[in-house]
Amino acid sequence: MRDILIAGALALAACSPAAEEAENLAPSCDARAASAWAVSDAQYSVEAASAGPDCARAxxxxxxxxxxxxxxxxxAYLAQHVMVLADVSDTAAMETALRTWTDPANSTTMATTSALPDWPARANGPENGEFPFYADESVDRDTYLGLRQADVPLLCFVQGMESLACLALRNGQLEKVGVQTFPG
Structure with missing residues (x-):
């Protein structure tokens, strides 16, 4: 009888709101990854982390x-909205996806701002044919052309299902230049 009472008490404790709340708070898609980004003599760290009740909601x-x-x-991004993180189902797969996401070698389309597409006079934005580039709303044509002329390092990474965010490194700071789309 005593064993039945103990088992019953343990079962009730496991169903208590505190136990249920603690279980719901523990993230089951807690993953991290980092990569090095070497620029001239400087070394930068590109890091990513995920957290959520599961990877679909991370x-x-x-x-x-x-x-x-x-x-x-x-x-910060909803993982389900980033191509390389969407459809990840467990923590180990998320760690692999985060490693891919943070690796600057996976974004070799444009290493410096001189590779950005031209923004012709009187055009609404840069022109790049099948892979349009949209300048960030904070970047006007003169700023954009100045960045192209400066030929500074560019870090681009997947930031959606069909696009890359591109950041220019100037004076030790990163500034968002814009987004390049690609066919999905």
């Missing part, structure tokens, strides 16, 4: 840090 962060560890860029 939030992923993308962070770039300078050599001292200070963040110079950070953004």
């Amino acid at each position: 939030v992923a962060t993308f962070v770039v840090r300078d050599a001292s560890g200070a963040p110079i860029y950070a953004e």
Whole structure:
């Protein structure tokens, strides 16, 4: 009888709101990855992390840090809205996907701002044919052309289902230049 009472008490404790709440708070898609981004003599860290009750409902962060560890860029995304993170089903697969996401070698389409498409006079934005590039709303034509002329390092990464976000490194800081789309 005593064993039955103990088993019953344990079963009730497991069903208590506190136990259920603690179980719901523990993320089951907690993953991390980092890659190095070497630019001239400087070393940067490109990091990503995910957290959520499962990978389908995870939030992923993308962070770039300078050599001292200070963040110079950070953004959060719904993992299900980022091509390389969508459809990931478990933590081990998420770690692999985050490693792919943070690796600058996976974004070799444009290494510097001089490779950005031209923005002709009187055009509404840069022209790039089948792979349009949309300048960030904070970047006007003069700023954009100045970035192309400066030929500074460019870090592009998948930021959606069919697009790359491109960041220019100037004076130790990253600034978003715009988004390049690609056929999905």
